[in-house]
Amino acid sequence: MKYKYWLWNAIGAIGLILTLGISMNVQAGLFGFGGDSWKEEVLLHDGKKIIVKRSQTYGGRVEPGQGGTVKEHTISFDMPQSGRSLSWKSEYGDDLGRTNFNALALHILGDTPYLVVEPNLCLSYNKWGRPNPPYVIFKHEGRSWQRIGIAELPSEFRSVNLIVNDSRQREIDELSKQFGYVTVEGINKINSSLTQSEYKTIMREPMSFDPGWCAEMVRTGDGWSGLGLFKMQGSLEACLLYCNREKVTEQNCPCNKLLKGNEGGISAGSN
Incomplete structure (x- = not known):
């Protein structure tokens, strides 16, 4: 009898641990500790719209008193002309303790996509050559993304058309309820709180920065x-x-x- 009593207690304890584990995993998904994903309706320069899937995971280096750090960030979409599926990933940088970039804009000319991103905070800004304007630009050529200079970005591309402040997950989820994605208007609403000129439009000329913000x-x-x-x-x-x-x-x-x-x-x- 003692053996059976011990066995049932052990089984109960294991069940409780599993239940708590599942509950914690569910909460991690709800509150963003594990990762988030959403869709955006992106307005291209020619008036066409495409649906872009975005996701990010957390787990980078966290400073005391700060929230979760984005570890990796992925953007996926289908090309409107050819229908081919493409994705781009901002990977984790061991030298940074977080992902390398924040995404700003996706534009397409013919069957060639371009991504405009910014270095993720000061260490990344130094790592990627302290660009001015503060963008790193990628063009999909062949089977891979290649970095290009600002002069190579087609002049037709002017708008910042992705959600820049992707930490506002609660607002993103709320705006996604009706259509399953954040509309162009929703993207503009979220980005409207940003006052920096490099987020209002894609800058082409060097900007004057206060050198004190990032040595x-x-x-x-x-x-x-x-x-x-x-x-x-x-x-x-x-x-x-x-x-x-x-x-x-x-x-x-x-x-x-x-x-x-x-x-x-x-x-x-x-x-």
């Missing part, structure tokens, strides 16, 4: 370093040795830019 940094072997530490080395030779010690790649090492012409070092009397 220029260099990727090292185990993190990021500000330019000041490289300047402090005093000479080009010492700076290059510092790059080597910190495992900075030759491409990323800023020494030639900072200390070219100072091969001999800073003299004792210099300021």
Whole structure:
């Protein structure tokens, strides 16, 4: 009898654990801890509309007091002319602790799609070359997405037509109820709260930024370093040795830019 009593208690405990696990997983989906997905009605430059599927998972590096960080972000759609299905993924960056990009616009010319995205916060902005205007642009060529410059983006593309602030999941869900997707009007409503000029239209000319919002940094072997530490080395030779010690790649090492012409070092009397 004692054995049976123990067995039934054990089975009950296992059942409770499984039930709690299922409940927690359901709540994770409801509250966005695991991931979110939705659809958007995207207005193209020629007046055509397509339905775009978007999804994102969470689990990146979270700072104290902050909410869930987007780990990966995927956009999927069917081309209106050929009907072929394409997708683009902003993957997790180990060097960033989060996804690389935030999506801004999807445009199509003929049977060629273009994506306009922005670096995701300061580290990503440094990683992707501190672009100005602050966009990274991809064009689908052959079987893959290739980065292109702003000058290669067709001039017809002017609108930011994707939901930019994709953290407003409750509002996205509410606007999706009637049609199963967020309409063009819903997208514009969500984006209307953004005041930055780069979100109002796709900028073509360099913008004047306050340099204080994101200091220029260099990727090292185990993190990021500000330019000041490289300047402090005093000479080009010492700076290059510092790059080597910190495992900075030759491409990323800023020494030639900072200390070219100072091969001999800073003299004792210099300021």
